[in-house]
Amino acid sequence: MKKQINYKVTGEEWKEAKDKAFAKIVKKVKVDGFRQGKVPRQVFEKKYGTGDIISTAMEDMIDKKYTETVVNEKLVPVVEPKLEIVSADDNGFEVNITFILDPEVKLGKYKELKVKKDKVKVSKEEIEHEVGHILDRYAELVSKDGAVEEGDTAIIDFKGFKDGEAFEGGSAENYSLVIGSHSFIPGFEEGVIGMKKEENKDITLTFPEDYMAEDLRGKEVVFNVTVHDIKKRVIPELDEEFFKDLDMEGVNNKEELEKLVEEELITQKEADADNKFIEDLLEAATKNMTIDLDKEIVDAEVERMHKQFVKRLEMQGISEELYYAYAGVKKEDVTKQMAEEAEKRVKYRYLLEAITKEEKIKITDKEAKAELKKMSETYKTTEEEILKELGTLEVLKYDLAMQKAVEVLKENN
Numbered sequence: 001m002k003k004q005i006n007y008k009v010t011g012e013e014w015k016e017a018k019d020k021a022f023a024k025i026v027k028k029v030k031v032d033g034f035r036q037g038k039v040p041r042q043v044f045e046k047k048y049g050t051g052d053i054i055s056t057a058m059e060d061m062i063d064k065k066y067t068e069t070v071v072n073e074k075l076v077p078v079v080e081p082k083l084e085i086v087s088a089d090d091n092g093f094e095v096n097i098t099f100i101l102d103p104e105v106k107l108g109k110y111k112e113l114k115v116k117k118d119k120v121k122v123s124k125e126e127i128e129h130e131v132g133h134i135l136d137r138y139a140e141l142v143s144k145d146g147a148v149e150e151g152d153t154a155i156i157d158f159k160g161f162k163d164g165e166a167f168e169g170g171s172a173e174n175y176s177l178v179i180g181s182h183s184f185i186p187g188f189e190e191g192v193i194g195m196k197k198e199e200n201k202d203i204t205l206t207f208p209e210d211y212m213a214e215d216l217r218g219k220e221v222v223f224n225v226t227v228h229d230i231k232k233r234v235i236p237e238l239d240e241e242f243f244k245d246l247d248m249e250g251v252n253n254k255e256e257l258e259k260l261v262e263e264e265l266i267t268q269k270e271a272d273a274d275n276k277f278i279e280d281l282l283e284a285a286t287k288n289m290t291i292d293l294d295k296e297i298v299d300a301e302v303e304r305m306h307k308q309f310v311k312r313l314e315m316q317g318i319s320e321e322l323y324y325a326y327a328g329v330k331k332e333d334v335t336k337q338m339a340e341e342a343e344k345r346v347k348y349r350y351l352l353e354a355i356t357k358e359e360k361i362k363i364t365d366k367e368a369k370a371e372l373k374k375m376s377e378t379y380k381t382t383e384e385e386i387l388k389e390l391g392t393l394e395v396l397k398y399d400l401a402m403q404k405a406v407e408v409l410k411e412n413n
Helices: 011-026 040-050 051-072 124-137 188-192 240-246 254-287 295-315 320-327 331-359 363-380 382-390 393-411
Strands: 003-011 082-089 092-100 140-143 153-162 163-178 200-206 220-234
Touching: 003 011, 003 051, 011 040, 011 051, 011 092, 051 082, 051 092, 051 240, 124 254, 163 220, 163 320, 188 200, 200 393, 254 331, 295 320, 320 331, 320 393, 331 393, 363 382, 363 393, 382 393
Parallel strands: none
Antiparallel strands: 003 092, 082 092, 140 220, 153 163, 153 220, 200 220
């Protein structure tokens, strides 16, 4: 929902605004022959013009009008307002301010939606597959004779040459290359397959056109490779020695391991089924809801998601630019993919807020503080640290209300 106001400032009000703006600006201005902050208005305008004074005065007046409107009309803007400058000069300015407010929401049917929760089953094959993963984690690398094969780890030296010259980042010694990992450009691992210990050979390859290093894109290079050792993965047997190394309480044989794996798979599948059930309920209830959602609200959610995405990359030591170069995508591609999810998230939020109103869900300070205590015990940190991360207790109360709204959906379907 949007509310637009037209705001004009002229005459004495505009003169006072410009005077205040100049007083603010001149404090930081230094002109030869005058002390900082003491430059006369005429000298300033002759040297710099009136542009900065007008723009500063306009910003101050818009901020003032924005605050007055929000307070007097009890508005709750959900994103930054849109400003359309109609005119601005020495005689005055005119601007259209558009406030983006929460949309009107008409809650449709949200009970008895006939959404079914998936039943959870674990097959023998799934258990065996998971046991295989555990065994694989305990596999040992053992030197072997013969040639390099798929799945082996080859210990190699390599050096890359472009036009007869070694290129940066194209060499290493005693590098452990897992054949099948596809960690090198296409053709490299295939060239190593079949080589034997202490064998040396040249492998001629062409870098992909979308390779992150521009100077190597589409270029033909030669890698000189020497194999020093070849290791194969040896999967352990499910014997007494293995279970001793595994050191899991209550797991001493194959049957007990399979039982534990089955229980863990069931727990994971039940959590997945519950998440899907909630998602299906939210989707069904949202379809029954009427909402006129402004694009600006979705755009703000996309921006928030993008910031979280960049933060996750930084935590992994990857810059946004490096990710785009490596993945061969642009920021626009990523945010476009986020847009659909962002719209869904926003609609779900308004749906749950509408349910909390309809069901008169209220969270007391006592309930919120009890949850805060539980969270501190779970995450082994102080309540103060959690509250600092959340911002305020009201944020936690809001989250708990949303959770109760989800429970209403689950219990009535």
